[in-house]
Amino acid sequence: MSTRMTPPIRAGKATWLVPVLCLLAGGALIGVSTNVAKYAGVVGLTPLAFLFWSIAGAALILLVMAVLRHELPPLSKRSFEYYVIAALVSVAGSNLLLFSAIPHVGAGFVALIVSLPPLLTYLAALTLRMERFDVSRAFGVGAALLGAGVLAVHKLSAPDTSMFWVLIALCGPVLLAVGNIYRTLRWPAGASPHSLAPGMLLAAALLLLLCAALPGFSVALPHTGWLPIAVIVLQAWLFAGQFLLLFLLQKTGGPVLLSLLGAVGAVVGVPIAIFLQKETPPEGLFLGASLIAIGVVLVTWGGVRVTARAAKDSDTKQ
Template structure:
């Protein structure tokens, strides 16, 4: 059974959602997977640039992430209620153990959400916003590979070739980090774990989507768990939770990142519900383009030959996986 067919089956019982085919023709632009992908992916790319800028403005990147997530969750909660979405809250089924499964789901998705974000914001000042942004391009091919292994989707040669090019791009990206200092090289290798967490999260959310749960409520739960994990982390390691000085730049960066998180993760689960895990993974491709471009424009980060080759390899992999995914959708028409 293909991933799309599996989603259609789950949607009939209140699971993953309506699937790409039933939502693509929605009235609102926010019902269209392409629009959602471009918005969420662009915000993801901008966040890598903010993470690199944080130390220059007086913020520890982890502290900025912590308060931005809390502020984003509060803003998202308030916006949904003001918009009259109160009746769209999660309807917990009455089946025995369902509430417990919902709590476990939120805890796991929260961890799979916050760990790659922590790595990203900590690595960006050391290896560059462009390097970290490019790491976000790999979840597409990894998510497809996981989907095949778990039999959520049939193997296709064209998509398999895409995975091969994606892995080659990862190797080239690792090579591009060999020119960095010893500390930066460590962070470059750690950053390569980001796509593993993201791909695992994509698959887990699809498989375990709670019956009757609404995207906005799952996003809020995920963000709250992320904030709690960060609070424990900063307290344990003695990370300063406030900027060196509350300058207009420090306050402005916090406000901007807070607004981005509120919008980004408010739409993140909506995209997952609408289009499924493989399509969702394309936000990383958008983030890579935006992050590399902004890294060059803002920080004058000029990619070396290995990084450019990695971009080319990942680009080919993304094209092949995307073409193959479209064939899957067409075959289920």
């Protein structure tokens, strides 16, 4: 696998503004999206049908935007590889696992564990020598993983919780972290975020359609009126914004900052699940969420210091 990174953005006084805005907006969309996925089950949509039609709609929206911007998805062997693998780990596989688990473990629990990818991404980046070891970030990883453990143990100890679905939900953040690293390492040369996002979503829709050929799976829509269609349309727009911002953040902020989307999503998604969807707060919520928040802050703070140091060294050399 090539280790060529996405071209860095030159440091400046407002360099942080674009990635931070992308982070906040994209994370908010993830939090809302998680709760819409739970409501989709209420109106009779299966996870596969809901995900397929929403992803297909989002792909169409972003493709139209790419055409209007004259930034069509590149068509080459390298870009096709990128679309398929990124779609499998970042979209189709991870979201199918998470959305399938939501009816069994709750939208609040899923929103919380989606904050884990920054820590897993940092561990992978260290292993691949994309990041230097930093003590504060290492402590952050440990704190957040401990927080996830607290939530998982409490969830597993609940009498009505399935261990299988808790483990399925925990696999989602792992795939998301793999996707964060992969998309950075294999970003096609010269491609823009606006051109790559629709290509990845089109590939994800095709992969999900292939799943429908398996026994017991279907993308058929329920014949229960207009509400399921309205939910899919809403989710399509949420996905379109979410994945476009994901690629913009990938380009401007790098893989570790990118994976903080889940943390922002948790801040938005958990209160919605508790106050609007009337979910019972997950057991161990305060301790687990606090440890995860401490971990995310330490990982982020360490990343800011590393970036500032690198920019200073670069300016010194010039």
